[in-house]
Amino acid sequence: MPEAQKTTLKNWPRTAKGGGKKACTVEGCKRPYRAKSYCFFHFKKWRQGELPHSRYRTCSKAECRVKTEKGGLCAKHYAETYKTAAA
Incomplete structure (x- = not known):
């Protein structure tokens, strides 16, 4: 240059x-x-x-700093808490 x-x-x-x-x-x-x-x-x-x-709003579980997805929980903790029944 x-x-x-x-x-x-x-x-x-x-x-x-x-x-x-x-x-x-x-x-x-x-x-x-x-x-x-x-x-x-x-x-x-x-x-x-x-x-x-x-x-961002973070997961309400202790020591989890991941962004929330639903209900104040991250995707992982939401899936653990509200498992859907497999038919």
């Missing part, structure tokens, strides 16, 4: 919203917030469903 056609990254490095004055809402985190009141690190964890307040 010729020198004249190099592209430059716009808005880089990324800066925190709020001018860095507002902190992440996770207890003990002092990083400036980026989105959804989380810093970049906790926002990524939120998107992946690793925080208690997850992106």
